[in-house]
Amino acid sequence: MDALKSLVQPLVGGAGGSSVIDGMKLVVLGGTVETARRVSSSAWYALQRSWPISTFFLTAHFSEEDYPYDWLMLWLSRRPEWQRSREFETTTRTTTPGFSGSRSVDNSFGDDEDEGDEDGPPGKVKTRVVFQPTFDTTHTIYYKGHWLRVRRSKKTDGSGCEVLSISVVARNNSILKQLVLQAKKEYEAEAIHRIQIYFADSHGSWRWTDSRHKRPMSSIVLNPGVKEMLLNDTRDFLKSEKWYADRGIPFRRGYLLHGVPGSGKSSLIHAIAGELMLDIYVVSLSSSWISDSTLTTLMGRVPARCIVLLEDLDAAFTRSVTRDKSSTGTPDSSNNNSNEESTAPEQPTSSSSGRHRRSHKEHISDVNTLSLSGLLNALDGVAAAEGRILFATTNHLERLDPALSRPGRMDVWIEFKNASKWQAEALFRNFFPSTESDNEVLEGDLEGIELPNPPSGPQSPASSSHSSTLWSLSPSFSSSTASLVSPSSKNTTPESGPEVFGAKNQAYLPPPVEEHIAACQHSAKPLDGEKLAQLAKKFADSIPDDEFSVAALQGYLLKNKSQPESAANEAAAWVISERELKERLRKEKEARDLKEKLDREKRRKELLEKEKEKAELEKKELELAKLRQQLQDQETKDKADGEKKSTEDSTSPAAEAAKEEDTKSGPATDDDSDEENTPPSSSTPSEVAWIQVPDSSS
Numbered sequence: 001m002d003a004l005k006s007l008v009q010p011l012v013g014g015a016g017g018s019s020v021i022d023g024m025k026l027v028v029l030g031g032t033v034e035t036a037r038r039v040s041s042s043a044w045y046a047l048q049r050s051w052p053i054s055t056f057f058l059t060a061h062f063s064e065e066d067y068p069y070d071w072l073m074l075w076l077s078r079r080p081e082w083q084r085s086r087e088f089e090t091t092t093r094t095t096t097p098g099f100s101g102s103r104s105v106d107n108s109f110g111d112d113e114d115e116g117d118e119d120g121p122p123g124k125v126k127t128r129v130v131f132q133p134t135f136d137t138t139h140t141i142y143y144k145g146h147w148l149r150v151r152r153s154k155k156t157d158g159s160g161c162e163v164l165s166i167s168v169v170a171r172n173n174s175i176l177k178q179l180v181l182q183a184k185k186e187y188e189a190e191a192i193h194r195i196q197i198y199f200a201d202s203h204g205s206w207r208w209t210d211s212r213h214k215r216p217m218s219s220i221v222l223n224p225g226v227k228e229m230l231l232n233d234t235r236d237f238l239k240s241e242k243w244y245a246d247r248g249i250p251f252r253r254g255y256l257l258h259g260v261p262g263s264g265k266s267s268l269i270h271a272i273a274g275e276l277m278l279d280i281y282v283v284s285l286s287s288s289w290i291s292d293s294t295l296t297t298l299m300g301r302v303p304a305r306c307i308v309l310l311e312d313l314d315a316a317f318t319r320s321v322t323r324d325k326s327s328t329g330t331p332d333s334s335n336n337n338s339n340e341e342s343t344a345p346e347q348p349t350s351s352s353s354g355r356h357r358r359s360h361k362e363h364i365s366d367v368n369t370l371s372l373s374g375l376l377n378a379l380d381g382v383a384a385a386e387g388r389i390l391f392a393t394t395n396h397l398e399r400l401d402p403a404l405s406r407p408g409r410m411d412v413w414i415e416f417k418n419a420s421k422w423q424a425e426a427l428f429r430n431f432f433p434s435t436e437s438d439n440e441v442l443e444g445d446l447e448g449i450e451l452p453n454p455p456s457g458p459q460s461p462a463s464s465s466h467s468s469t470l471w472s473l474s475p476s477f478s479s480s481t482a483s484l485v486s487p488s489s490k491n492t493t494p495e496s497g498p499e500v501f502g503a504k505n506q507a508y509l510p511p512p513v514e515e516h517i518a519a520c521q522h523s524a525k526p527l528d529g530e531k532l533a534q535l536a537k538k539f540a541d542s543i544p545d546d547e548f549s550v551a552a553l554q555g556y557l558l559k560n561k562s563q564p565e566s567a568a569n570e571a572a573a574w575v576i577s578e579r580e581l582k583e584r585l586r587k588e589k590e591a592r593d594l595k596e597k598l599d600r601e602k603r604r605k606e607l608l609e610k611e612k613e614k615a616e617l618e619k620k621e622l623e624l625a626k627l628r629q630q631l632q633d634q635e636t637k638d639k640a641d642g643e644k645k646s647t648e649d650s651t652s653p654a655a656e657a658a659k660e661e662d663t664k665s666g667p668a669t670d671d672d673s674d675e676e677n678t679p680p681s682s683s684t685p686s687e688v689a690w691i692q693v694p695d696s697s698s
């Protein structure tokens with residue numbers, strides 16, 4: 001301290017008693033201590049890295065491609081040392097992908113901490129920002145009597161993958177094992193209310209893609225017994241590992257859900273996954289990069305207990321994007337053409353924290369070489385994981401190869417049809433809130449139902465007691481709802497509503513709320529049991545059996561979510577309008593098909609015409625070539641004949657005599673010789689050339 005004093009003294013000129021000097025002393029002291037801390041810690045790290053100190057450390061590396069990385073990142077995010085890091089980066093991607101937006105990451109902060117945030121627009125997605133230590137900085141964390149050195153870095157192999165390295169001075173690795181197990185436990189405790197969804201990537205790895213709230217079984221409306229049977233069967237399977245082992249049967253079970261679109265196949269699988277607390281691993285078999293070997297690798301890499309979902313099995317060997325295009329379960333080499341337009345693996349866009357947003361580029365090769373035998377091998381070959389539950393969905397059972405759907409691969413088949421009256425009634429009852437307890441099947445858990453725009457904004461006071469029902473999940477005008485309801489209603493006077501411009505004006509009664517504005521309420525009031533039953537029955541009476549999908553009925557109810565009476569009363573009119581719409585669409589499609597057919601026919605005729613013309617032209621050219629050849633032959637022949645004749649003439653005795661005569665009588669005149677040597681006019685080449693040849697250009 002004396003040394004410090006002597007250091008400071010000259011600077012402050014000896015006026016030690018003033019508050020300025022005290023302040024400066026503190027600054028200098030603080031700076032010195034911090035510098036000393038940093039220097040000593042750097043020296044300590046340098047020492048640790050140096051040989052032989054580093055030889056005392058046990059180090060475990062966790063790649064982000066594997067699950068323990070996620071467990072440890074969640075565990076670390078809760079450590080105060082991690083949060084106290086002096087060098088950090090911010091991200092809206094949470095370190096724990098499965099829990100984006102939740103408060104489980106303690107070092108995050110976001111919109112919901114702003115004061116007055118409640119006034120924000122309902123349904124606004126709240127962004128959370130997370131602090132995380134920068135790469136290549138080392139942090140020391142105390143755990144169960146050991147100092148752990150934790151470091152985040154990137155792999156140097158060019159993949160850009162993150163790696164977490166944890167080192168500890170210990171005799172064996174049991175402390176690291178304990179750490180991983182604890183991190184796993186904490187991670188799973190968080191995951192209890194959610195299911196994780198993984199998608200296959202082109203490298204044959206599974207990538208975490210989404211985390212969803214569990215969907216309650218009660219929100220799935222199927223004919224009685226179906227859900228229960230399926231749930232019992234899957235539960236029973238998971239308990240029967242020994243039974244399978246004793247009989248030498250591979251411990252796998254497959255379910256084929258087939259039927260019309262929008263009938264609840266995917267929803268049921270999600271509900272079952274939630275019920276059994278299993279994650280879902282999705283493979284899209286129509287992906288451009290899928291091949292026999294990638295699929296085999298993927299199937300070998302699923303964990304022991306999970307659901308593997310093969311969506312749209314009938315599209316396995318085609319890469320068309322529309323499911324209505326002819327697709328088949330039988331391999332078709334033409335469809336495996338690598339030059340076809342590639343279809344990128346369908347990855348649902350989910351929260352911003354998804355791993356699919358990693359910056360490193362994914363190489364998606366366009367080599368869909370999946371074959372039927374490859375698929376069958378991947379499903380039940382030696383490399384296929386045991387203990388998994390396979391679900392496959394298809395809208396076209398008839399297009400599947402029998403080998404694919406035989407028992408052993410697909411043990412249980414369930415057909416999904418369009419909604420029955422019974423389902424329509426149950427859907428209505430599930431959809432609208434009731435004041436009676438018997439309707440509580442959905443209480444507390446309907447939040448999983450898939451609404452087009454799931455709002456997360458504040459609820460109106462009236463709806464707060466039912467915050468988890470579909471009714472209260474609907475986007476609401478919240479506190480402003482009261483002002484929109486007809487003034488005849490008791491508690492909807494302007495005074496009871498929020499403070500709005502002119503609300504206190506008592507001189508005139510407000511004009512009635514226009515009907516279309518009143519219809520915009522987004523929350524229905526709970527109905528009493530009797531009324532609900534009556535409306536549900538009326539609704540179901542209007543819905544014909546097996547004509548509309550449950551998804552279509554749900555869409556209709558969503559349009560009327562604040563008006564159960566209208567939903568029931570207008571259902572018959574909706575059915576008529578839907579039929580008309582379907583009829584119109586059918587006719588339009590027919591007209592389109594007809595036009596396409598005529599166009600095709602026209603193009604075919606034009607093609608035929610062109611081919612015919614081409615053939616004719618070729619024929620004429622052939623004839624022409626023939627004639628030319630004949631002409632050439634004739635010319636050659638004539639020439640040869642002429643030469644022969646002239647030779648003969650010159651060697652015969654008469655000619656000799658004539659020659660002698662000529663010699664005697666002197667040279668003949670030019671005219672005479674010309675006459676004699678002129679060949680017969682009929683064989684002159686010039687005349688042959690007058691044979692008319694067809695014009696090739698015609």
Ligand SMILES: Nc1ncnc2c1ncn2[C@@H]1O[C@H](COP(=O)(O)OP(=O)(O)OP(=O)(O)O)[C@@H](O)[C@H]1O
Pocket residue numbers: 219220221222260261262263264265266267268394395416449450451550551552554
């Ligand atoms: N049986 C059902 N019970 C409850 N909701 C249903 C049912 N069927 C469909 N839905 C609703 O309809 C929507 C579509 O359902 P889902 O995706 O499960 O149908 P799908 O049969 O898998 O359709 P696709 O064959 O087109 O994939 C979802 O929002 C779901 O809530």
